[in-house]
Amino acid sequence: MKTKFIKAICCFVALGTISACSNFLDELPKTSLTEEQVFGDEENIQLLISGLYTQWRNTKQDRGGFMFTLGTDEAKQGGQQVQENNVQAALDKYSNALNAPNSSLAEQWNKRWPVVTAAAKAAYYAQSNSLKAQARFIRATINFELAMLWGPIPIIDQENMREARQPLTDVFDFIIKDLEFAAEYLEDTQSDKKIPTKGAALALLGKVYLSAPEETGFRDYERAISYFDQVIPQYALLDNYADLFNTTLNQNSSESIYAFQFINLSPDNNMAQHHAGSRAVADLDGNTYFGGYDLIMPTDYYANDQTNGGVWEPGDTRKLASIRYDFTLPDGRVPTITWTGQQDELGPHTRKFEDIRTQGVQNFWYSGGLIHYLRLADILLCKAECLNELNQTAEAIQLLNTTVRRRAFGGTIPEGYSWEGISREELRERIMDERIRELGFEGWRRMDLIRTGKLVEYVSERNPWAKAEGAIREFHNRYPIPESEIKQNDMINEEDQNPGYN
Template sequence: MKKIYYLSILLGALLFSSCEDFLTEEPKTQLTEEEVYGDEENIELLISGLYTQWRTTRSDRRALYMYTMGTDEGKQGGQQIRENNFQAALDKYNGALNASNSVLAEQWNLRWPIVSAAAKAAKYATSERLKAEASFIRGVVNYELAMYWGPIPIIDLDDMRESRQPLTDVFEFIIRDIEYAANNLPTTQEDKKLPTKAAAQALLGKIYMSAPESTGLRDFEKAKDYFDMLIPNYSLLSNYGELFNTTTNQNSSEIIYAFQFTNVWPDNNMVQHHAGSRAVADLDANTYFGGYDLCMPTDYYAENVSDGGIWEPGDTRKNASIRYDFTLPDGREPQITWTGQADELGPHTRKFEDIRTQGVQNFWYSGGLIYFLRLSDILLSKAECLNELGQTSAAVELVNTTVRARAFGGTLPPEHAWSTGMSQDQFRTQIMDERMRELGFEGWRRIDLIRTGKLVSLVKERNPWAKEEGMISEFHNLYPIPESEIKQNELINEEDQNPGY
């Protein structure tokens, strides 16, 4: 027990120090780094802690910042947009979206200790399995950093490059990490928080789809090949809504990787706490669809096609994904708490609701899984690859017979079937709407918009705060490097800042 206690202290020091400090300072805890990394059992404990830290980037109170907010899919509530200028800037894309933005700095700083510790684990682990797990962690976090901030340092103990590196080098390094994981991870994991070979294969496919074209690494054929390796091993649930039913086993046949939670502290997730309705929160603190309006669906995501949105009649995903009715089970009707902010009772995502908390616990204790990779995403991604490879009719057939068929109860009505004669450009437009219908608020929208070059045009049109402000520009495809990093890292200077900031 003493060994684990001292190791936990060291892990805390490692994970909450800066990237540069982690690599240069002598440890000030009972166990030295040499003792930790010279013991395979300690490395395994370290890697377990890294998965928990990675999970935090998806589950804490600001998890929706990086993935959904400020897109054409998610927006801040009216009161939230007025309370914090730095936070509001993520939707408004105004002058407060700058290097001193503390919200973005926090997200940057959450990730680098994970990358740094994973680099050491990948270096010193002796088993291929642990090296593969560390490589997976480093690769996936680097992928997010590169997609959101562009050129980043490469933390490799055999070839340290702490200045911003060319994107070609960065993505080659990411691919090398995830390829190693795909070759050495097991096909199944008893502990569901650990990734499998299929998770690495799925991620490789998505990386090859989204690597910037300037790197020369975008490759839809390779992406499709990786998707084909895993698709036969998974199957769609027949009922879309069951994906978000917290009373059943959410690690279903469709799930390739999910962040694991229970509705018991400290393994609860906080996403519902900020994605739900404030009006309901004030009415009953144990209402499982309560929250604080931090991130809500845009009108485009919430409304029917006939009203300018995406939902077609009969699509079962609509009411499984979005809550429109906030009447409590006992019949009580919530009231607006902030005068003038009627969106408190507007549509909210319901994917993070946990009915187990109703009348028992605060909605902060939501314990539903947060999905990272699931089969429907991979099927839509493969269809996108087929379209880019000139096989549009095959792409349409794949979407019609799998994801869309399930969405309409198992049989796709002829009037809702996509035409196999549509053009490649038509498919590009329709697949983006289909990905929103299927994957809304699951963490892929910003990357989808960046990789397809649609961030500015679609956010300007569909995000109300960005539209009102009128300032979003092409340079907003990347976030600014935080001012704190520029001040602390001698190898990243103001002239290294992303253009536009």
């Protein structure tokens, strides 16, 4: 978080953001302005929050948007990527390079804390509850992510600043209070889709109560359901799963609760396809929309049918909507492997980030489809999981069969695949598989594995780089606190490092 440094930078950025728009800045030299003068104007707060949406969105942009997805049982790096960057490779291998100096992780940590700090200022100084709610929603989302991946974190609150790592009970209490406030004061609908709605806050509250570590006392399946039940009637599944990722359609659909807004023009492109596509395709034609550089690829478990050791059931329409197996170019050309004999260049690739609008006119780097954060199918799966944990297994199966799974099979679930009569324990396993099929590469898998205690078991068998290295251990459920943070934050010392990384 680099607290002292970030406070200074945040004030500087805020000044730069609002200087062109605020009349009172012309009345006093910038050096004489107090923080109260800078943040005490509601127009300035509104401009600051508008900038925060871009900063928050940009944590999902480019290579960094995939760092937390690597090292799971659904995603792996391509062979060439692993050869080129030992530091990044450690996120899949769980090797000794997954340590405090790891720059790939430090970059992600450092991107998030300026947003948290600025959101805290906005939440404190904003006069309207609407702006406070927006700032607190942004702060809560990032704190939730950081706490799930790193464990105890500082609590950045202008009224009660706690810059040392705080107990997770306090952290989750703080996250929940932020989201409760957001749920009370955010609007039901927003014409500007970058602004979250009441439904987004309620959905995330449910996910927090589902995911909070049990030792915090906040894991509460009944309470999670109470929030999910407020969300579910307000949204509707699309009939066709593939439409969720079709950039020629309105992706802010009836299923979308919140999505990061991108377009296929710089600097608002997400660059996701650049990292998700095939090198062999890129080398043959840089303007083919499914080319890329193999940063993030499906594991065999995510790509294969159940008959071949994978996750896909016969007839599931999500398979071909989620994964590309055919690399024939639109003009009929067939690419060949060109990089150091890495066979995975033409192995299965995710297709969720393909942007056909770039075909023949722009490099795939300009991909700009929306990146889903919260959508109805996820919430339905979460509710089913809660029902199952509450020993309401039959109700959970019924919910899945009439919503997510029915759509997956085009409206009719094949005989033998409706899951009636299976046990609570077996449904737990199947829901985890269903979450890969429905939500693969959408950013939730690492949290799913952590909250269910399955990270080591599943990754050690299903992620090829982790399996070959044989180094993953239970302490890897948390990332190491970056060395740069320890050096620059006086309130976090080496003895505060997560176990296993000392």
